[in-house]
Amino acid sequence: MNFNSAAIVDMAKARIDFAIQQRMAGANQIRHIAPTPSDTTTYTEGVEQTEFQQVLNNFVSLGIPNTNINPAIDAAVTAASIQHGVDANLIRAVIRAESSGNPLAVSHAGAMGLMQLMPITARNLGVTDPFDIVQNVNAGTEYLASLLDRFSGDVELALAAYNAGWPRVQQHGGIPPFAETQRYVPRVLGFREEYAVQQYAQNIDPRRR
Numbered sequence: 001m002n003f004n005s006a007a008i009v010d011m012a013k014a015r016i017d018f019a020i021q022q023r024m025a026g027a028n029q030i031r032h033i034a035p036t037p038s039d040t041t042t043y044t045e046g047v048e049q050t051e052f053q054q055v056l057n058n059f060v061s062l063g064i065p066n067t068n069i070n071p072a073i074d075a076a077v078t079a080a081s082i083q084h085g086v087d088a089n090l091i092r093a094v095i096r097a098e099s100s101g102n103p104l105a106v107s108h109a110g111a112m113g114l115m116q117l118m119p120i121t122a123r124n125l126g127v128t129d130p131f132d133i134v135q136n137v138n139a140g141t142e143y144l145a146s147l148l149d150r151f152s153g154d155v156e157l158a159l160a161a162y163n164a165g166w167p168r169v170q171q172h173g174g175i176p177p178f179a180e181t182q183r184y185v186p187r188v189l190g191f192r193e194e195y196a197v198q199q200y201a202q203n204i205d206p207r208r209r
Contacts (some may be wrong), residue, residue: 076134080141091141093191103133115140159185
């Protein structure tokens with residue numbers, strides 16, 4: 001299944017709406033959030049801002065993890081997203097899956113930095129310091145953008161290619177049957193959804209629905 005940005009945002013809204021609805025109804029604790037079928041929460045003037053903020057701030061009870069990212073990394077992600085036309089939350093998700101946000105990460109295979117660039121990929125993209133946050137994120141995003149173009153915007157295939165290499169994706173006609181790649185794709189998509197949920201929660205306004 002291919003999740004586009006609109007679908008992610010809709011899912012995020014549904015999850016937050018459901019969580020707030022349950023909290024307002026007096027639920028003691030929400031551990032698993034499921035999207036509501038169609039109804040959205042309707043807020044009245046009687047809903048106090050303090051109660052609403054309590055709901056949004058308590059990510060544990062909402063089942064929404066705190067996915068804040070290093071400000072320097074986030075600035076690089078925003079710039080790369082604009083430059084290459086790639087969803088910023090997708091970039092953040094790849095960084096989280098690849099390096100857990102560690103700019104100095106090095107894999108056993110020699111991949112380097114936040115987006116785990118292989119040496120040849122880094123050289124081809126003009127990277128002089130793979131551990132530099134801006135260079136690494138920009139190059140990794142450029143590479144991800146090229147994969148999205150190659151696979152006609154199919155995010156799942158692009159992620160599979162980022163993990164296993166595009167020749168293997170083409171060879172298998174889809175996500176390769178490798179355990180690592182099979183885990184990697186839904187993991188990154190899950191991270192992207194978490195960022196979208198948090199983003200929506202931080203910007204929601206109970207008085208304007």
